[in-house]
Amino acid sequence: MAQAASRSKLxxxxxxxxxxxxxxxxxxxxxxxxxxxxxxxxxxxxxxxDGNKVKITTTTRTRKLANARLSKHAVExxxxxxxxxxxxxxxxxxLTMVSTEEILLERPRAPGSKPxxxxxxxxxxxxxxxxxxxxxxxxxxxxKGDHWTSRCPYKDLAPQGEGLDKATAPEAAAAxxxxxxxxxxVPPGMRAGADRTGTDMRRRNDENSVRVTNLSExxxxxxxxxxxxxxxxxxxxxxxxxxxxxxxxxxxxxxxxNREDAQRAINKLNGYGYDNLILxxxxxxxxxx
Amino acid sequence: MRPxxxxxxxxxxxxxxxxxxxxxxxxxxxxxxxxxxxxxNGERLGTYRGHNGAVWCCDVxxxxxxxxxxxxxxxxxxxxxxxxxxLFSFNFDSPARAVDFSVGDKLAVITTDPFMELPSAIxxxxxxxxxxxxxxxxxxxxxxxxxRINRAVWGPLNKTIISAGEDAVVRIWDSETGKLLKExxxxxxxxxxVTSLTKSSDGSHFITGSLDKSAKxxxxxxxxxxxxxxTERPVNAVTMSPLLDHVVLGGGQDASAVTxxxxxxxxxxxxxxxxxxxEEIGGVKGHxxxxxxxxxxxxxxxxxxxxxxxxxxxHHFDPDYFNIKI
Numbered sequence: 001m002a003q004a005a006s007r008s009k010l011x012x013x014x015x016x017x018x019x020x021x022x023x024x025x026x027x028x029x030x031x032x033x034x035x036x037x038x039x040x041x042x043x044x045x046x047x048x049x050d051g052n053k054v055k056i057t058t059t060t061r062t063r064k065l066a067n068a069r070l071s072k073h074a075v076e077x078x079x080x081x082x083x084x085x086x087x088x089x090x091x092x093x094x095l096t097m098v099s100t101e102e103i104l105l106e107r108p109r110a111p112g113s114k115p116x117x118x119x120x121x122x123x124x125x126x127x128x129x130x131x132x133x134x135x136x137x138x139x140x141x142x143x144k145g146d147h148w149t150s151r152c153p154y155k156d157l158a159p160q161g162e163g164l165d166k167a168t169a170p171e172a173a174a175a176x177x178x179x180x181x182x183x184x185x186v187p188p189g190m191r192a193g194a195d196r197t198g199t200d201m202r203r204r205n206d207e208n209s210v211r212v213t214n215l216s217e218x219x220x221x222x223x224x225x226x227x228x229x230x231x232x233x234x235x236x237x238x239x240x241x242x243x244x245x246x247x248x249x250x251x252x253x254x255x256x257x258n259r260e261d262a263q264r265a266i267n268k269l270n271g272y273g274y275d276n277l278i279l280x281x282x283x284x285x286x287x288x289x
Numbered sequence: 290m291r292p293x294x295x296x297x298x299x300x301x302x303x304x305x306x307x308x309x310x311x312x313x314x315x316x317x318x319x320x321x322x323x324x325x326x327x328x329x330n331g332e333r334l335g336t337y338r339g340h341n342g343a344v345w346c347c348d349v350x351x352x353x354x355x356x357x358x359x360x361x362x363x364x365x366x367x368x369x370x371x372x373x374x375x376l377f378s379f380n381f382d383s384p385a386r387a388v389d390f391s392v393g394d395k396l397a398v399i400t401t402d403p404f405m406e407l408p409s410a411i412x413x414x415x416x417x418x419x420x421x422x423x424x425x426x427x428x429x430x431x432x433x434x435x436x437r438i439n440r441a442v443w444g445p446l447n448k449t450i451i452s453a454g455e456d457a458v459v460r461i462w463d464s465e466t467g468k469l470l471k472e473x474x475x476x477x478x479x480x481x482x483v484t485s486l487t488k489s490s491d492g493s494h495f496i497t498g499s500l501d502k503s504a505k506x507x508x509x510x511x512x513x514x515x516x517x518x519x520t521e522r523p524v525n526a527v528t529m530s531p532l533l534d535h536v537v538l539g540g541g542q543d544a545s546a547v548t549x550x551x552x553x554x555x556x557x558x559x560x561x562x563x564x565x566x567x568e569e570i571g572g573v574k575g576h577x578x579x580x581x582x583x584x585x586x587x588x589x590x591x592x593x594x595x596x597x598x599x600x601x602x603x604h605h606f607d608p609d610y611f612n613i614k615i
Contacts, residue, residue, distance in 0.1 A: 073353065074312035078327070083373035084336030085297075085322065096331040099292045099602075105561065105571040105610060 038062040102221040107233055208262045211284035213251040216275035228254045232261025253284055292575060293331035295601040297324045302595025304346045305584035308353040314593055315356065316601050319343035323358050328586060331603050337368045339375045346387045350394040357397055359385035365399045376420035383407050387440045391447045398450055400438040409438050411452060431467050434460065440486035444509055453483035453497055461512055471512040484524060490531035498524035504538050516567055522556040526582050532589025534564040539580030539594055559583060559594050563615055570613060575602050
């Protein structure tokens with residue numbers, strides 16, 4: 001492992017070693033090719049761990065596949081002059097951009113799982129259409145999945161009878177007997193009877209989210225995806241990138257579809273050596289706001 | 290995959306079309322300039338200037354030399370694809386909605402909206418090989434259906450014209466005589482406006498998307514309903530993969546209701562369904578508004594979506610897309 005690393009890339013950690021200064025004694029790097037078959041040869045010299053001179057020959061072959069498929073007319077069209085508004089396009093207008101975010105084809109459920117399985121991170125609208133919508137609980141009459149509170153046909157029969165706000169207050173007090181008495185204010189989202197649509201939506205990104213820290217700076221989202229995908233369906237991968245320098249800031253987040261998969265990934269990858277660094281993988285705690 | 294974002298239009302997108310080789314992508318929007326892009330890297334090649342209203346639809350000839358566009362400025366225009374020069378303008382008394390070249394590019398079907406007492410109509414025009422000999426005369430004029438006709442395409446061997454629109458009925462017309470041959474059944478057909486209609490790459494079947502939150506697959510010759518794909522939002526755009534048995538539905542809540550809810554509640558993803566099992570495969574997120582247009586590259590390796598947000602998003606699939614298993 002150490003040999004492989006010192007051969008391919010020099011890390012900042014190794015630059016401080018005292019043997020780095022002898023590099024000028026080595027013959028220069030030689031590149032032969034690429035020839036008509038696309039074969040390129042690179043000859044380099046390095047000192048190995050014992051201080052001996054080592055010759056490294058790397059042979060690579062580049063194959064061209066993309067051009068073979070284009071039709072003659074398509075190649076011709078490639079060199080067409082621009083017209084219309086495209087003629088006077090500013091260099092800085094940036095009409096075409098590559099998305100900064102990695103977009104995945106999001107599977108509705110993990111491959112191989114049963115269709116009946118309820119969605120873990122299901123969104124409120126999808127559940128509305130389904131029969132057993134647990135989300136829809138009338139706060140006036142307590143009926144589940146039949147109607148919303150505002151549409152309650154028994155509204156007039158409810159004890160208070162005046163309206164929505166009044167109707168929710170006793171319910172909240174009754175449902176949260178632990179701390180809140182009738183006088184204290186309970187935010188609507190914290191009330192037990194309240195539908196949690198708002199908070200669910202806001203916290204969706206935090207669900208089954210795993211924070212990965214101590215990433216090497218050339219780790220990108222696809223690398224992280226490759227690392228985490230064996231554990232289960234991944235719904236989002238994000239690596240924090242410094243806006244100014246474009247360098248990775250050394251941490252990222254991975255969201256799993258299933259919580260168990262996330263737990264397994266944490267168990268397995270926390271303390272895992274990745275790109276010469278020891279990864280730290282843990283649950284991402286929701287920001288305290 | 291990292292989609293390519295193309296911000297050339299200032300208004301919502303209405304239609305997307307690839308040419309046959311799949312190297313050019315044509316986009317129409319409610320701003321007045323249809324645009325052509327290179328389909329591999331998303332670079333803008335040019336715009337077609339001359340329309341004076343929203344452009345609803347376009348089609349490109351098989352040799353990628355002629356473009357036809359239908360616009361709300363009551364014209365349909367023929368363009369030189371390479372130079373952006375306008376070759377001919379068909380003038381109507383009401384907005385033009387759908388346009389489609391026939392097989393062989395000798396005819397074009399153009400639909401016009403109901404407008405100022407005028408009913409909607411389907412016009413068939415002859416397309417001259419030499420643009421200087423082009424005339425605006427109609428070969429055939431079909432009237433009858435109530436409401437707007439949102440899409441009209443040619444059937445096999447140009448013998449029929451398939452139309453669908455606001456009255457939710459899919460109709461097959463004889464393109465010679467103008468006789469109505471078949472009509473979709475009210476019971477099994479769509480319940481609300483049909484917003485889009487796309488033929489399969491071999492033309493044997495086609496898919497319609499409707500505001501009744503479903504898309505349906507039909508046989509082109511017999512107009513029998515083959516499959517129904519049910520989703521939870523109105524469908525504005527549909528397309529089919531030429532490579533795999535996948536259909537893609539795009540839509541979302543009504544544009545007027547977008548600002549009233551969280552953007553994640555609007556269902557603005559492009560939804561992939563298995564064509565045969567009718568089961569959802571996955572969704573591709575990204576737009577900040579409903580998807581109005583979808584198109585698959587003829588090679589099946591990329592697709593693009595156009596949204597109410599004015600962006601075209603060009604997606605080149607990752608290799609693992611091609612071995613997705615249900």
